Amino acid sequence: xxxxxxxxxxxxxxxxxxxxxxxxxxxxxxxxxxxxxxxxxxxxxxxxxxxxxxxxxxxxxxxxxxxxxxxxxxxxxxxxxxxxxxxxxxxxxxxxxxxxxxxxxxxxxxxxxxxxxxxxxxxxxxxxxxxxxxxxxxxxxxxxxxxxxxxxxxxxxxxxxxxxxxxxxxxxxxxxxxxxxxxxxxxxxxxxxxxxxxxxxxxxxxxxxxxxxxxxxxxxxxxxxxxxxxxxxxxxxxxxxxxxxxxxxxxxxxxxxxxxxxxxxxxxxxxxxxxxxxxxxxxxxxxxxxxxxxxxxxxxxxxxxxxxxxxxxxxxxxxxxxxxxxxxxxxxxxxxxxxxxxxxxxxxxxxxxxxxxxxxxxxxxxxxxxxxxxxxxxxxxxxxxxxxxxxxxxxxxxxxxxxxxxxxxxxxxxxxxxxxxxxxxxxxxxxxxxxxxxxxxxxxxxxxxxxxxxxxxxxxxxxxxxxxxxxxxxxxxxxxxxxxxxxxxxxxxxxxxxxxxxxxxxxxxxxxxxxxxxxxxxxxxxxxxxxxxxxxxxxxxxxxxxxxxxxxxxxxxxxxxxxxxxxxxxxxxxxxxxxxxxxxxxxxxxxxxxxxxxxxxxxxxxxxxxxxxxxxxxxxxxxxxxxxxxxxxxxxxxxxxxxxxxxxxxxxxxxxxxxxxxxxxxxxxxxxxxxxxxxxxxxxxxxxxxxxxxxxxxxxxxxxxxxxxxxxxxxxxxxxxxxxxxxxxxxxxxxxxxxxxxxxxxxxxxxxxxxxxxxxxxxxxxxxxxxx
Amino acid sequence: xxxxxxxxxxxxxxxxxxxxxxxxxxxxxxxxxxxxxxxxxxxxxxxxxxxxxxxxxxxxxxxxxxxxxxxxxxxxxxxxxxxxxxxxx
Numbered sequence: 027x028x029x030x031x032x033x034x035x036x037x038x039x040x041x042x043x044x045x046x047x048x049x050x051x052x053x054x055x056x057x058x059x060x061x062x063x064x065x066x067x068x069x070x071x072x073x074x075x076x077x078x079x080x081x082x083x084x085x086x087x088x089x090x091x092x093x094x095x096x097x098x099x100x101x102x103x104x105x106x107x108x109x110x111x112x113x114x115x116x117x118x119x120x121x122x123x124x125x126x127x128x129x130x131x132x133x134x135x136x137x138x139x140x141x142x143x144x145x146x147x148x149x150x151x152x153x154x155x156x157x158x159x160x161x162x163x164x165x166x167x168x169x170x171x172x173x174x175x176x177x178x179x180x181x182x183x184x185x186x187x188x189x190x191x192x193x194x195x196x197x198x199x200x201x202x203x204x205x206x207x208x209x210x211x212x213x214x215x216x217x218x219x220x221x222x223x224x225x226x227x228x229x230x231x232x233x234x235x236x237x238x239x240x241x242x243x244x245x246x247x248x249x250x251x252x253x254x255x256x257x258x259x260x261x262x263x264x265x266x267x268x269x270x271x272x273x274x275x276x277x278x279x280x281x282x283x284x285x286x287x288x289x290x291x292x293x294x295x296x297x298x299x300x301x302x303x304x305x306x307x308x309x310x311x312x313x314x315x316x317x318x319x320x321x322x323x324x325x326x327x328x329x330x331x332x333x334x335x336x337x338x339x340x341x342x343x344x345x346x347x348x349x350x351x352x353x354x355x356x357x358x359x360x361x362x363x364x365x366x367x368x369x370x371x372x373x374x375x376x377x378x379x380x381x382x383x384x385x386x387x388x389x390x391x392x393x394x395x396x397x398x399x400x401x402x403x404x405x406x407x408x409x410x411x412x413x414x415x416x417x418x419x420x421x422x423x424x425x426x427x428x429x430x431x432x433x434x435x436x437x438x439x440x441x442x443x444x445x446x447x448x449x450x451x452x453x454x455x456x457x458x459x460x461x462x463x464x465x466x467x468x469x470x471x472x473x474x475x476x477x478x479x480x481x482x483x484x485x486x487x488x489x490x491x492x493x494x495x496x497x498x499x500x501x502x503x504x505x506x507x508x509x510x511x512x513x514x515x516x517x518x519x520x521x522x523x524x525x526x527x528x529x530x531x532x533x534x535x536x537x538x539x540x541x542x543x544x545x546x547x548x549x550x551x552x553x554x555x556x557x558x559x560x561x562x563x564x565x566x567x568x569x570x571x572x573x574x575x576x577x578x579x580x581x582x583x584x585x586x587x588x589x590x591x592x593x594x595x596x597x598x599x600x601x602x603x604x605x606x607x608x609x610x611x612x613x614x615x616x617x618x619x620x621x622x623x624x625x626x627x628x629x630x631x632x633x634x635x636x637x638x639x640x641x642x643x644x645x646x647x648x649x650x651x652x653x654x655x656x657x658x659x660x661x662x663x664x665x666x667x668x669x670x671x672x673x674x675x676x677x678x679x680x681x682x683x684x685x686x687x688x689x690x691x692x693x694x695x696x697x698x699x700x701x702x703x704x705x706x707x708x709x710x711x712x713x714x715x716x717x718x719x720x721x722x723x724x725x726x727x728x729x730x731x732x733x734x735x736x737x738x739x740x741x742x743x744x745x746x747x748x749x750x751x752x753x754x755x756x757x758x759x760x761x762x763x764x765x766x767x768x769x770x771x772x773x774x775x776x777x778x779x780x781x782x783x784x785x786x787x788x789x790x791x792x793x794x795x796x797x798x
Numbered sequence: 799x800x801x802x803x804x805x806x807x808x809x810x811x812x813x814x815x816x817x818x819x820x821x822x823x824x825x826x827x828x829x830x831x832x833x834x835x836x837x838x839x840x841x842x843x844x845x846x847x848x849x850x851x852x853x854x855x856x857x858x859x860x861x862x863x864x865x866x867x868x869x870x871x872x873x874x875x876x877x878x879x880x881x882x883x884x885x886x887x
Binding site: 545 | 836837840843844846848850851852853854855861863
């Protein structure tokens, strides 16, 4: 780390005794605001603005209750807003001061900490620096590259989950009119398996519950998710459920404070008395990737009780609404308990206890996050979760349902708008009919396929609408090589990040407005819409003056790029559309019938909920019914194979994870308060017994190496061992630092999602001299 | 969603009555005007001199961040605009 690298706290490891939230959250909020020169006393004014007339939190996709949430006390929401509203600027002076090679030596934290980008920049290879470029010249440069390609499929168009519906819709319209479906997006790296699994099982790739269901559920199961850090506002719902006596059952390899206790900073009583509310009534620390086995065990227990004479299956629902139950029940009967226990890492009593809570609940909600989705068998696991819900009719009635908790604030909306490399024919037909061009019908590349295409020369232009592709993606060495092979890389961004420094032969940085900023177009200030994890669509309007007068909105960037690239070939009135975003919404409504009366409905405070067939027990599946899927417990995962192959070392299952001071690739600080880590990120959480087995101690340094079978070495060096409450054989470390360990070819079956939660690795002591 | 003329006039009027040195805090202004903070912030954003949509604002107000709070002040151009409004009335 360089001398002038920001470091908020000194490096230390210190057990955190407090609850999630509470005074610690408020202190952290104050530090975040001060860091970005945002007045502390007035901050509530800004942060309370997540109201019907304000902006949507650019943090996570958890919905707001009546869209008038207690935003000011969502610690990580504050960090997201403060980061965007920062008074710091990464202007031309910064780029004049440093070469790209020099910037590349800086940490991700330092890069983001330079502040908001202010000017469009183009890479000057002679000086190895970014220089200012005019917008028109920038668009002309991109258009020249795109129009020179041998085929439109040589261009790749990435989308971040913060992109608004309006920008995403225009973007997919432009890209398809240009001629490709190459739409890698952040969904490919997170909840793609949820969509794949649920579309096949219940006919919709989204969650089926609303916030009101959380008020009614008797039991809430949280699988592979850490809401205290990744969706802090969800803790409010869990706290309320806990207070009224609902059972909350958590499955997570790591002990996470946010799943244990929460002190609501809004609660004067809890704050004054240093009290807190217990969250999980049951906490099961299963093996990483052991969820499928655990859920199968719960179903087996349910069936055993049913066979013993209890009436636990909702036979009426199953008969009327489902297909395939007989195969599932037969499979459960022959399933051995030994295999369930071995693969889940839980005891028989624990599996029984979890199942018994489920059987005792009149209504239950299953939530899950990337602890479920980033495994080879993630689609199968999610279908097993849905099976368990269906067995007791827990879909499509109050207080019950499936809740895949999305990450980025509009990742779900972007997919709804057609950011999808495998577009349904019906979507393409509607686009053809409405926009008057024939869209490409062949599937495009997802994220991993895009990297492979760039690596082997099939992808030559990479355009990123937001995000930090170079940091977010797996197999870092391969991904960086891929990006550097491009003829042109373009990033639409609000802040400097790693992806700007891992660039193609030519490169552009296009600075855009943030969601908190006023977006004025020809007809006046505009609002954009987003869709949260529960299919609520609402309007977001910025409050702050833009960080620079040169920033363009994302819709404006797309429109001007489309105009420059397609010119007279397009009949779409791009520039007219962005004069008034209501025109874009009118066009969206014509393509997507679920958005009827879009402008009128989104003007209502809180917006509206999109149609969700499964919520109404209408099943848009080939059979017209909800489908049970039968899956064996996986015994041939990359970790199984590695353990069979490597006999002279302990093969661990490494999961990548976020710290409390980060959101995806954005690093807000160097602390991970709830896990007791301060001022550092290169730590590796390990079970104390495993430390002993390795002959190592807390604080020792190790290098991590992936066990894979393609002959390539994947390693991440110099991590400090930290003993933690995690099952034996499991490790956890932060990403993106550990992304180099995730093989590009290791993806979820039928979803293509990198398996970042189950990487087979071995540890090697790091040379002490190098650390010193 | 464009700048509400009545609100803008109200803000100018309120700021003109702030005792010397003519600076008030954002929460206080919000309370005095009875306007939600989100509405007020957006209006102030358009009344300052920041470039928005490629055009400089009228520069009627100055909003400054101190360590502790946002402070709002009427500018000379704001006073002139208020005087012009008074003449029209």
